[in-house]
Amino acid sequence: NNPATMSQTLIWHLIRDNNSFMVKRERTSRSGAVQFSSEPGNLLNAHCFKYSGVANNNAIDISSDLSIRTKNCKNSNKPSKTYNAAENLTVFPSKAIAKAVATANATRPDLLSAAVRRTVKVVN
Numbered sequence: 001n002n003p004a005t006m007s008q009t010l011i012w013h014l015i016r017d018n019n020s021f022m023v024k025r026e027r028t029s030r031s032g033a034v035q036f037s038s039e040p041g042n043l044l045n046a047h048c049f050k051y052s053g054v055a056n057n058n059a060i061d062i063s064s065d066l067s068i069r070t071k072n073c074k075n076s077n078k079p080s081k082t083y084n085a086a087e088n089l090t091v092f093p094s095k096a097i098a099k100a101v102a103t104a105n106a107t108r109p110d111l112l113s114a115a116v117r118r119t120v121k122v123v124n
Contacts, residue, residue, distance in 0.1 A: 005076065012055035021054070022047055040083065041071055043114040051114065058107045060100075062118045066091070068100060070107050093123045 021039035036045050041053015041061045053059040057073035067086035075081040087103075089096040097119050104115035 008055050008057060009049075012049045012052060015052075015054060016047075016049070019054070040069075043111060043118045051111070056108075060104055060107055060111060060115055062089075062100060062115065062122060064122055066096070066122060068103055070103060089119065089123070091123065093120065096123045 019039075021037050021042075023036040023038055025034040025036070035047040037047040037052070038045065039053045040063075041056075041059030042051050043060065043062065044051050049055060053061060053071065057071070057076065059071040061069040061071070061083060063069075063086075066089040068089055069083040069086045071082055072084050087099070089099055097116055100115045100119040101112065104112045
């Protein structure tokens, strides 16, 4: 009995307009309303498909308590078991960045620069 799985694009289209992680800000003088996302696995907190930790099967979560987790797509229908066990990053910036680069390269190479930026912000 394999549970039915939905495509990443379908999940994004279902959650993009309204979900509990979306944070809307008022209009700014330069542009329209700004939307952020506070979901786990979203490295830049940007509300878009590329960085979404909910809609993508593979995601990386670097939290402010210096831990890094990867998303396990096999457990996508079990929200409490979606992410693997957390690995702690060191306080030393060069080692933390190296660990984040290795993890990002293994799971989502397109998010490599975002993982480095997030790690630098968290460590410093």
